[in-house]
Amino acid sequence: MGKIFDIQRISVHDGPGIRTTVFLKGCPLRCKWCHNPEGLNGRIQLKYLDEKCILCQWCKMVCGNKVHTFGENTHLIDFSACIACGKCVAECPSTALELVGEEISPSKLVSQVCEDKVFFGQEGGLTLSGGEPMLQPEFVYEIFCEAKKAGLHTCLDTSGYAKWEKYERVLPVTDCFLYDVKAYSADIHRRATGVDNQIIKGNLRKLCRYEKPVYIRTPVVNGYNATLDEMQKIADFLKGLPIVGITLMPYHTLGQSKYCMLGIKKYEGILTAPAEEEMEQYKKLFTERGIQVI
Ligand code: SF4
Ligand code: SF4
Incomplete structure (x- = not known):
């Protein structure tokens, strides 16, 4: 592999x-x-497409690593804390998140x-x-x-x-x-x-x-x-x-x-x-x- x-x-x-x-x-x-x-x-990495994000905050709710935080109309991502588990990618309703790389x-x-x-x-x-x-x-x-x-x-x-x-x-x-x-x-x-x-x-x-x-x-x-x-x-x-x-x-x-x-x-x-x-x-x-x- x-x-x-x-x-x-x-x-x-x-x-x-x-x-x-x-x-x-x-x-x-x-x-x-x-x-x-x-x-x-x-490693496999998270990719975020800002223009697709509708700020629904689903990603924040499913991520156990506190990668996603939100301000007023802003979505901040701590890429260094991401373990690429893919949970937020699966939940995002607007395909603003992707995993880059596959085994x-x-x-x-x-x-x-x-x-x-x-x-x-x-x-x-x-x-x-x-x-x-x-x-x-x-x-x-x-x-x-x-x-x-x-x-x-x-x-x-x-x-x-x-x-x-x-x-x-x-x-x-x-x-x-x-x-x-x-x-x-x-x-x-x-x-x-x-x-x-x-x-x-x-x-x-x-x-x-x-x-x-x-x-x-x-x-x-x-x-x-x-x-x-x-x-x-x-x-x-x-x-x-x-x-x-x-x-x-x-x-x-x-x-x-x-x-x-x-x-x-x-x-x-x-x-x-x-x-x-x-x-x-x-x-x-x-x-x-x-x-x-x-
Ligand atoms: S891929 Fe997993 S660890 Fe990374 S931000 Fe999404 S839910 Fe959190
Ligand atoms: S789940 Fe997707 S659309 Fe919703 S805030 Fe997160 S990245 Fe944006």
């Missing part, structure tokens, strides 16, 4: 072809720009994914993303074993921040990798994500020794990695590696509203994307080094 928080069907940006992407819970990184905050915490078995998950098989064609298949899937390596391994039995192409979307042994474990059942390189410089990486990138760079070098396609993904964010100097360093690092190519993804604001719904404090600084001309300059740095920009 493992924990997931979403299944996205007909996905065309999560690996080759048309895919079904399953998002696993839990992540050791804290990227300032994270647009999937449901994936940060490994599921690999076989049940893969049988759900197999319902989409008709869309996959020659190239498509199943992608595991997150969060960071490698926080649940045995779950990943078992899902991919089931997927291979069902004839599915398997792709792992990872930050690279996990012990190498975990990648070794899943390698035999993983057909390709989406691998994040968020910065080359350790200080920029630490400032942007909260963790060092030594292990990420090391794992990528090791992964590239295997004959599995590796697609690099790099979010591009002003104030962090969006400089010619940093992009050049990333390009020089990747130049010698047999990767398929790189996708440069300018920062976007999707997902920001979810922080409030989950009671998670989001980064308060202003994040922006580079201008189009700058993105073109960055892309050129990679193509000049023989790296395909996808």
Whole structure:
């Protein structure tokens, strides 16, 4: 069994072809720009949709943990006291409350994914993303074993921040990798994500020794990695590696509203994307080094 928080069907940006992407819970990184905050915490969580709440106070009556309190026209939630028992979710008459995340078995998950098989064609298949899937390596391994039995192409979307042994474990059942390189410089990486990138760079070098396609993904964010100097360093690092190519993804604001719904404090600084001309300059740095920009 493992924990997931979403299944996205007909996905065309999560690996080759048309895919079904399953998002696993839990992540050791804290990227300032994270647009999937449901994936940060490994536990099942309460989500509150303020615009749906009719202030009936049913949730307050059924919750034994004093999570819900009410003022005049206000509904306050102490997310830290919630044990995700789901009682208030079941009682809420206006679906203002939800639980984010579910425990599921690999076989049940893969049988759900197999319902989409008709869309996959020659190239498509199943992608595991997150969060960071490698926080649940045995779950990943078992899902991919089931997927291979069902004839599915398997792709792992990872930050690279996990012990190498975990990648070794899943390698035999993983057909390709989406691998994040968020910065080359350790200080920029630490400032942007909260963790060092030594292990990420090391794992990528090791992964590239295997004959599995590796697609690099790099979010591009002003104030962090969006400089010619940093992009050049990333390009020089990747130049010698047999990767398929790189996708440069300018920062976007999707997902920001979810922080409030989950009671998670989001980064308060202003994040922006580079201008189009700058993105073109960055892309050129990679193509000049023989790296395909996808
Ligand atoms: S999920 Fe359970 S613990 Fe959490 S707020 Fe609702 S009733 Fe209370
Ligand atoms: S039960 Fe639902 S609608 Fe009623 S106060 Fe709680 S969240 Fe709002």
